[in-house]
Amino acid sequence: MALIGRGLSRGHQLLAYTRPCLVSCTRITMATTAKEEQDQFWEKNRKLNRPMSPHLTIYKPQITTMLSITHRATGIALTGVLYAFGLTMSVLPGDFATYLALVQSWSVGPALIGLTKFGIAWPMAFHTLNGVRHLCWDMGYGFELKNLYTTGWFVLGLSLAVGIGIAAV
Structure with missing residues (x-):
């Protein structure tokens, strides 16, 4: 540790490597905000008569698309039901057999x-x-x-x- 301190105090190699970074690092301010960039983008597209990006509603549904959406939906639903059931059973009084008997009594x-x-x-x-x-x-x-x-x-x-x-x- 003492050698590192001595090297820094004398301006040796370690300081020589770090000095350019310390001198050249300056704060850069953004010329425009994100909102201004977005407005410029849409104005440029309007001037060039570019169409907006197509939305999912204009495409003909395909089996691959529908299965992908259904896969995500079932994953989210299964996760939600699992957590809701687990949290509900941990908070409610009684055990699972009690609530199973209740459901069976509904006939x-x-x-x-x-x-x-x-x-x-x-x-x-x-x-x-x-x-x-x-x-x-x-x-x-x-x-x-x-x-x-x-x-x-x-x-x-x-x-x-x-x-x-x-x-x-």
Whole structure:
């Protein structure tokens, strides 16, 4: 440590390397704000008659787009339901068996029970199967257009079958 201090005091190599940085570093102020930059951008586009960027609403829906949106939505929904259920069960008095007995006392019909089971099983099955499809893409497989559509329809059909199968049990 003493050697470093001695080197700095004598103006040796360490100070020689740091001095240009200390001298040349100055504060740079922005000439325009972000709002002014944005206004200039849109004014330039208006003058050149450039069209605005197309929005999703003008495109024809494709299976790949719909599956991507559904994959994200099911992931968000499953996460939200899992956290809400966990937090609710940790705050409410009693245990899970108490609330299961309460739901059984409502005497709902088998159609509503099957629909509820399907509503829980299908997002889980779809998100899992489509996640496997995405993992295959991460490994570099299935990027040909024909494979994209084939695997998309396969994931959709298989997830519906799995959801119906679980709901029927």
